[in-house]
Amino acid sequence: METAVDRSTIKCPACGHEKDETMPKDACQWFYECENCGLLLRPKAGDCCVFCSYGTVKCPPMQKSAKSCCGSRPAQ
Numbered sequence: 001m002e003t004a005v006d007r008s009t010i011k012c013p014a015c016g017h018e019k020d021e022t023m024p025k026d027a028c029q030w031f032y033e034c035e036n037c038g039l040l041l042r043p044k045a046g047d048c049c050v051f052c053s054y055g056t057v058k059c060p061p062m063q064k065s066a067k068s069c070c071g072s073r074p075a076q
Contacts, residue, residue, distance in 0.1 A: 004063040008055035014039045023051050025060045 006025055010032060011018045017036035023029065028049035032041040044053040051059045 004060035005057050006060055008051045008057040008059075010041075010051060010055045012037060012039055012041065013054065021051075021055075023055075023057075023059050028052075028059055028061065 004025065006023050007020060008023055009018050009020050012034040015034065015037040017034055019035065021032075028043075029051060030043060030049060032050040032054070033039070034041065041050045041054055043049050047053040048062060049059045051057065052062055057063075
């Protein structure tokens with residue numbers, strides 16, 4: 001069984017700032033605040049987390065499953 005990648009570079013769509021981050025291994029991250037411009041990132045429609053929307057690597061749960069990984073998301 002392959003090990004999921006737990007690092008991803010997340011890029012702010014507003015200012016273009018990029019930062020290498022460690023992703024949670026067994027959960028989705030629904031919010032991420034850009035340290036450069038302060039924009040609060042939320043997943044795009046159809047994505048489970050901010051790493052799936054704005055990262056270079058999808059979150060570990062999605063790497064392990066082709067299906068939805070987290071069930072419900074908070075209201076946007």
